[in-house]
Amino acid sequence: MSQWAMLALVIIEATVGGMTPAPGDPSDPYWPDDRYYSFTSEEIALLEKAGQDVFAMCCEATDFLVENRELITSQLAIPAFALQQIKKSWDREPPWGSVYGRFDVCFGGLNHPDPRLRVPKLYEFNADTPVLLVESASIQWLWLEQTGHGNDQLNSITERLIEAHRVKVHFAYTRGEPTGEHAMNTTLLMDTCQQAGWPTKTLFMEQIGLSSRDRRFYDQEGEHIDVIFKLYPWRYMVESKFGEAYFKDMERIGQRNKVGEYIGGTVWIEPPYKMLWSNKALFAILWQLFKNDPRSQWLLxxxxxxxxxxxxxxxxxxxxxxxxxxxxxxxxxxxxxxxxxxxxxxxxxxxxxxxALLPEFKAVGNVSYYPVLSLWVVDGKVSGMGVREDKTPITTNGSMFIPHSISDGPINYERQSVPNIDEIEAS
Incomplete structure (x- = not known):
């Protein structure tokens, strides 16, 4: 095992107590050490522009959908009992409970021989429960510092997450997720919340209980959950035993009694309106609304x-x-x-x-790999990027993570030495 693979594994194990490898070819390491993707500053600026434009279109499309709510149930397959809180969570200024999301992007670089791959095209928006956060925010930055392969990186994810946290915040993920990926991503988000100065507490989604006394949600120790980040999809929550109760409880958000004690409902991060953005039907709506808009150059x-x-x-x-x-x-x-x-x-x-097939790159042994760019949006701003590779044009849960760097411009980090195995294990 290489030093870098060991470093990634040690960081993961120290964070969440180990993880099970995702399915895929067992001969392929999750973090290969023999390659990275290099972008120019011009290419990074283009990706940021595309991400910001499509994010703005998502916001405009949400304005349209909350005023035409019959489309949410008929075309996005979202139950009617969620509609009121989707609208309320969106209408608050700024919208409550939104921290992050991840666009999946097809882009081969400005000098790619196929001109169709020189323009970023955004496939979809993972806006509810995106993962790959630890690799994108932390590990690939350590890789850059220790290898020096490039001048910079599109990566202010951690800093932006710290700024984005707005009370004790609960953090939850499901007990049944076998790879450890959800625990790992939740832990990083919790760490940024702590760095922002907020107390935190962890629990499993299965430990959330609905009180028969006041019909509010409490954790495993009987403490009311005022605010909670959940790495658990809304599409599963609406189908669960508490499905309608989650939304009924949100009608009381902000309520206090005469002595100022909070008696209101739970604020959920990500908020209900993210059901619209994480829905693949959103991009059909975007095309209906914006196909004649100049920003549609980023859409398929x-x-x-x-x-x-x-x-x-x-x-x-x-x-x-x-x-x-x-x-x-x-x-x-x-x-x-x-x-x-x-x-x-x-x-x-x-x-x-x-x-729009992903660009094909050949690695050692003439093996083909297809990279999809994961463009992170934190608090409404493009803040970072990760790259996933697969051996087929469809990116699966057996894909690999590949770091990236920016080849030109000022050097924006201080080189660090690569620790040896003993130093890693002792840290």
């Missing part, structure tokens, strides 16, 4: 499955609710080129997105 034509034009013969068909590349079909010129159908997703409907 996307349609609801039943509305796709017959002329569209090269596309990606994706379930409205899905993740990690599951149940996706890629078709090129009428021919299926990759199919990850499992049957786990799709009952809620599909979207069809014009095909």
């Amino acid at each position: 034509p996307t349609y609801f499955d039943t509305e796709a034009p017959a002329s569209l013969t090269s596309f990606a068909r994706k379930p409205i609710f899905a993740g990690q590349g599951a149940d996706v079909v890629l078709q090129a010129d009428g021919r299926v080129i990759q199919d990850t159908t499992t049957g786990d997703y799709g009952k809620e409907g599909y979207v069809v997105q014009e095909l």
